Amino acid sequence: MxxxxxxxxxxxxxxxxxxxxxxxxxxxxxxxxxxxxxxxGTFGAGGYTKAILASGASVVAIDRDPDAIAAGRAxxxxxxxxxxxxxxxxxxxxxxxxxxxxxVLDIGISSMQIxxxxxxxxxxxxxxxxxxxxxxxxxxADVVNTFKVGDxxxxxxxxxxxxxxxxxxxxxxxxREKRPFERTLDLADAIETHIxxxxxxxxxxxxxxxxxxxxxxxxxxxxxxxxxxAAERALKPGGRLAVVTFHSLEDRIVKRFxxxxxxxxxxxxxxxxAQARTATFTKKGGGVTPGDAEISANPRARSARLRxxxxxxxxARADDFSIFxxxxxxxxxxxxxxxxxxx
Numbered sequence: 001m002x003x004x005x006x007x008x009x010x011x012x013x014x015x016x017x018x019x020x021x022x023x024x025x026x027x028x029x030x031x032x033x034x035x036x037x038x039x040x041g042t043f044g045a046g047g048y049t050k051a052i053l054a055s056g057a058s059v060v061a062i063d064r065d066p067d068a069i070a071a072g073r074a075x076x077x078x079x080x081x082x083x084x085x086x087x088x089x090x091x092x093x094x095x096x097x098x099x100x101x102x103x104v105l106d107i108g109i110s111s112m113q114i115x116x117x118x119x120x121x122x123x124x125x126x127x128x129x130x131x132x133x134x135x136x137x138x139x140x141a142d143v144v145n146t147f148k149v150g151d152x153x154x155x156x157x158x159x160x161x162x163x164x165x166x167x168x169x170x171x172x173x174x175x176r177e178k179r180p181f182e183r184t185l186d187l188a189d190a191i192e193t194h195i196x197x198x199x200x201x202x203x204x205x206x207x208x209x210x211x212x213x214x215x216x217x218x219x220x221x222x223x224x225x226x227x228x229x230a231a232e233r234a235l236k237p238g239g240r241l242a243v244v245t246f247h248s249l250e251d252r253i254v255k256r257f258x259x260x261x262x263x264x265x266x267x268x269x270x271x272x273x274a275q276a277r278t279a280t281f282t283k284k285g286g287g288v289t290p291g292d293a294e295i296s297a298n299p300r301a302r303s304a305r306l307r308x309x310x311x312x313x314x315x316a317r318a319d320d321f322s323i324f325x326x327x328x329x330x331x332x333x334x335x336x337x338x339x340x341x342x343x
Contacts, residue, residue: 019298020047022244022306025288026104029242029308032057036101039234041090041227046072048104049083058082060097064089064134089134091226094234102240103231107224107250109133109214121214123188123206129181131214140213144187145180149173151330158327159221159249160212164195168209184210215249221326224250228257229319232280235311241281242308251287251305253324258283258309260323278314 020026026048032038034056040049043061045068052059061083063069069087076083086096090105109121121131129141143155149169157165171194172181181187188206195205215221231241245251264279288306295302 019300020051021106021298021301021304022288022290022294023047023051025306026242026244027051027055029284029306030102030104030240032102037097037099038102038104039093039097039100039231040104041093041231042104042106043068043072043085044106046075048106050075052104053079053082057101058084060084060086060093060100062086062088062090062093062096066135089223089226091223091230093227094230097234099236100231100234100239101236102242103235105224105227105231105243107220107244108246121210123184123204123210126183126185129184129187131210131217133218138217140217141180141182143213143217144172145176147330154327155216155329156209156212158212158329159215160208160210162208162212164205168194216329221249221253221324224253225257225321225324225326226319228254229316232261232311233316237311237313239311240284240308241311242306244304244306246303246305251307253326254307255287256323256325258307260320261317262309277317278312280312280314280317281309282312284308284310 030038030052032052032055036057038052038057038059040052040059040061043049043063046061049059049061049072059079059082061072063072063085064087066087069085072083072085076085088096093100093103119127119130129139129144131140132138144152147155149172152169152172153165155165156162156168162168168191171190172187175181175190181190188204188210191206191209192204197205228241228243235241243254245254258281261281262279262283264277285308288308290298290301290304
């Protein structure tokens with residue numbers, strides 16, 4: 001969750017039983033019926049998928065985490081052919097199904113991932129500094145130990161809204177020269193020692209840095225943007241899109257996408273007025289948040305927000321990442337490069 005939400009459990013990795021957030025509201029937005037095909041782009045522990053299957057609809061469930069797919073095989077076998085599990089990034093959902101009646105995305109980290117110390121998402125229990133949802137590619141340790149101090153500061157500042165981003169980045173640069181960071185508690189303790197912690201602080205000083213590293217390592221904002229474009233291509237006319245986010249960066253992307261795609265005037269303010277276009281979605285209400293009862297039963301729901309839209313008959317538009325206003329952050333350190341992201 002986003003820094004500032006105060007949800008240290010979700011951001012840093014405290015114990016949490018998996019409960020699908022805003023389930024009733026998601027089902028109302030999706031309105032699944034028998035014979036329809038719904039894409040669950042973030043399968044996780046299968047909370048949404050189980051509820052959709054109960055409605056009589058079929059589900060194509062996607063997750064890039066091999067552990068989530070393995071855990072869901074029993075449900076797939078019990079579904080009578082109505083569930084198909086796919087291990088892939090949800091940004092490729094239009095490659096997994098030709099046309100869909102609905103798409104649901106529950107953005108962020110799952111309770112299963114943060115409850116496993118060996119995955120490296122949490123600093124409440126010691127584990128390797130990993131954080132890779134797909135269990136492949138650049139790890140959090142790679143970022144912390146190889147990226148330049150300016151790049152680290154930008155990552156911590158933008159993706160974590162960490163006000164001490166520069167100080168923490170310089171501390172990391174100095175410390176890693178003596179000994180690289182390899183464990184979650186090592187990094188968390190180093191940040192707490194350097195920044196300090198006031199008695200009134202609601203979250204651990206490392207919470208925002210861990211959040212930023214997780215989002216960066218998994219390219220969560222880029223994947224979300226790509227998934228929204230993919231949903232536009234995959235949904236049938238009348239198809240429903242439902243997206244649950246947990247912090248302001250995610251919600252801003254979804255809100256801007258729906259606003260842009262529901263705009264049938266000129267779209268981008270940079271385009272000539274003559275280039276009018278047809279809306280590809282109609283907005284379905286505003287942002288929906290959980291009630292007090294759900295928050296009491298499931299603290300993870302505290303900062304959740306659901307946005308929904310309905311696909312029109314207009315053809316999908318070309319991908320336009322400029323609508324999200326995302327900054328250019330460093331990329332992975334490539335072979336033969338002098339610094340992260342250089343080619």
